[in-house]
Amino acid sequence: MLNGNRLREVRKAKGLTQTELGELIGVGKSAICCYEKETRNPTLEAVIEMIHVFGVSADYLLGADYLVKPNKDSLEEYVSLTKEEVIFIEELKKNKLVYDILMQDPKRGAELVKKEIG
Numbered sequence: 057m058l059n060g061n062r063l064r065e066v067r068k069a070k071g072l073t074q075t076e077l078g079e080l081i082g083v084g085k086s087a088i089c090c091y092e093k094e095t096r097n098p099t100l101e102a103v104i105e106m107i108h109v110f111g112v113s114a115d116y117l118l119g120a121d122y123l124v125k126p127n128k129d130s131l132e133e134y135v136s137l138t139k140e141e142v143i144f145i146e147e148l149k150k151n152k153l154v155y156d157i158l159m160q161d162p163k164r165g166a167e168l169v170k171k172e173i174g
Contacts, residue, residue, distance in 0.1 A: 058103065059119035060094040066110045066117075067092075081105035112136070 067077050067088075074088040081102050090096035098106070107114055113136045115121040121136045137145075148155045158165035 057094060058091055058098055058117055060092040062117055062119060063088075063106070064092045066112060070110060072109075077106075077109070080109050 067074070072080070073085075074092070075085040078085045078088045081098075082105065083098070083102055087096065087098070087102075091098050091102075103114055103117060106112075106117060110117075113121065115138075116136050121138050148158065158169075
């Protein structure tokens with residue numbers, strides 16, 4: 057089942073009305089409304105069209121992962137993270153010293169971790 061809240065969020069973030077999104081993916085406004093309320097599932101073709109319109113993964117629209125904007129200046133670049141990746145980052149943040157060191161230079165931090173664990 058498509059995650060209606062996520063669909064609504066990305067639609068609004070893109071500045072689209074339900075009618076405009078429907079026109080882009082070939083369905084009516086009422087279908088978009090039903091998708092957002094989770095009373096109806098879109099076809100596979102409609103999901104694929106939404107992926108192209110929003111630039112997000114199917115996993116994100118289905119509620120299986122998280123969407124982050126890696127760069128404040130980027131309006132359209134999104135990266136999907138799995139639940140496990142989000143949990144890992146949250147655990148890193150609990151150790152402020154380690155987190156700060158890794159975030160100062162992520163590439164160097166990854167090399168240090170790789171060197172340490174083999």
